[in-house]
Amino acid sequence: MSQLLDNEFSAQRHRNREAIQELGIDPFPGKVKREHTVEQVTKAHGEKDKESLEQEAIRVEVAGRIMLNRPMGKAAFATLMDGTGRLQFYIRRDAVPEEMFKAYKKTDLGDFVSVGGTLFRTKTGELTVQVDRYQYLSKAYRPLPDKHAGLKDTELRYRHRSLDLLSNPAVRETFKKRSGIIRAIREFMAGRDYLEVETPMMHVIPGGATARPFTTHHNTLDMELFMRIAPELHLKRLIIGGLDRVYEINRNFRNEGISTQHNPEFTMMEWYEAYANLDVMKEMVETMIREVVEKTCGKTMITYGDYELNFGAPFQSYTLIEATCKFGNYTPEQLQNHDSLLEIAKKLNIDEADKLEYGYLLAEVFETVAEPHLIQPTFITEYPVAISPLTKKIPGNDQFVERFEMYCAGMELANAYTEINDPLDQRRRFEDQMRQRAEGNDEAQHLDEDFLWAMEHGMPPAGGQGLGIDRLVMLLTNSPSIRDVILFPLMRPHHEA
DSSP: OOOTTTHHHHHHHHHHHHHHHHHOOOOOOEEEEEEEEOOOOOOOOTTOOOHHHHHHTOOOEEEEEEEEEEEEEEEEEEEEEEEEEEEEEEEEEGGGHHHHHHHHTTOOTTTTEEEEEEEEEEOOOOEEEEEEEEEEEEEEOOOOOOOTOOOOHHHHHTTTHHHHHHHOOHHHHHHHHHHHHHHOOOOOOHHOOOEEEOOEESSSOOOOOSSOOOEETTTTTTEEEOOOOHHHHHHHHHHTTTOEEEEEEEEEEOOOBBTTTTSSEEEEEEEEETOHHHHHHHHHHHHHHHHEEEEEEEESSSEETEEEEEEEESSSSEEEHHHHHHHHHHHOHHHHHHHHHHHHHHTTTTTTGGGOOOHHHHHHHHHHHHHGGGSSEEEEEEEGGGGOBBBOOOOTTTSEEEEEEEEETTTTEEEEEEEEOOOHHHHHHHHHHHHHHHHHHHSOOEEEEEEEEEEEEOOEEEEEEEHHHHHHHHHHHOSSGGGGSSSSSSOOOOOOO
């Protein structure tokens, strides 16, 4: 506390707290009088004129943070803000008990108060509470960001999200919209008779996706655990167990880089449907996204950066090879031959291209030449088997699988499979992943005997899909970085006095 009070502003605010305590007032009371939100007041009475307010003598009890204060000797105008909006109040020394006005005089910007009184309109027409009751609630020891300059520094905004939310109304609207997007998704899934479930965050074996995991340790059991990189294998166990339609919206953790599209902790939605396949997953995600966009944005054509994205039109579709040929100006023959593909990869300066197997090499070339051009909602189908260890092969084609990824604005949004349900095939795929791990691919998947044991009891045909919630929110809120749509993105430690 001494370090805090060494600050000139904080020391003065502490003296104001002490003055309030000397009045016999608890500066941090536990009981608050509050009967209305600001939004309730403005919705019910915001359109009423001066005469109507005078005749009705409407009494309100509101509470919030002081954001503006204009003292005028024996009276003052001030503005408080709660989570729903702002409202002005007017306090006069002769209209409240003496200790209340003295408490007001020791109130600083950022402090919390509760006021009661009747509504009126000022000469300028602003809806205002004429105060006859003033309750002090909480002291802010540090000043808020300047009301005009706000909080502009990007790193400070992410690091101090509480101040960012206070200073930037657009940020508050982004996270309100995020909540609305997730609510709309849940409504859609309920309409399709899906059951929302929760699966473990800590796994004995990391699996369900190709990524490096975070590790932790359970002391009592003395065993290493992994923060989940995907819920896939647990959700499939539920399909095996007879829950035919399941989904989960929750966090995944991947020990990878940070960028405008990546945060190590992020929100994914995954869902699985028994007796479905890739075609069902394709129809479902297109319909879902279109409905969510219309419900949360009020239209299906939206702006994202420099792009106009049309979610109302049928989504485009290419095979992975077709897209790479289209945007890289190659022929299918060049991409289907390992040597010519390797030559292309070297010209594109793909790292360690010589060490990559055909499937990984093709995926890297696609990501380099095609992915940035996938602006409108687009499905990319037919992925190499080597990078799809949980996916059924295309009948008659041992090199490619029944998988799509859905892209928009150059970002991958969704990833779907016709799921493997043959335990022998799945074991072979896991064994190939383990071979890759032995050869140095630390992102390859582990062999999960518990999952195979469950699958060996019989797994129905199924389709499954994952959707990046954060990236979808980025698009629908026109946010350039994933950090703009995660309340507390991962940051390096930083301490200020």
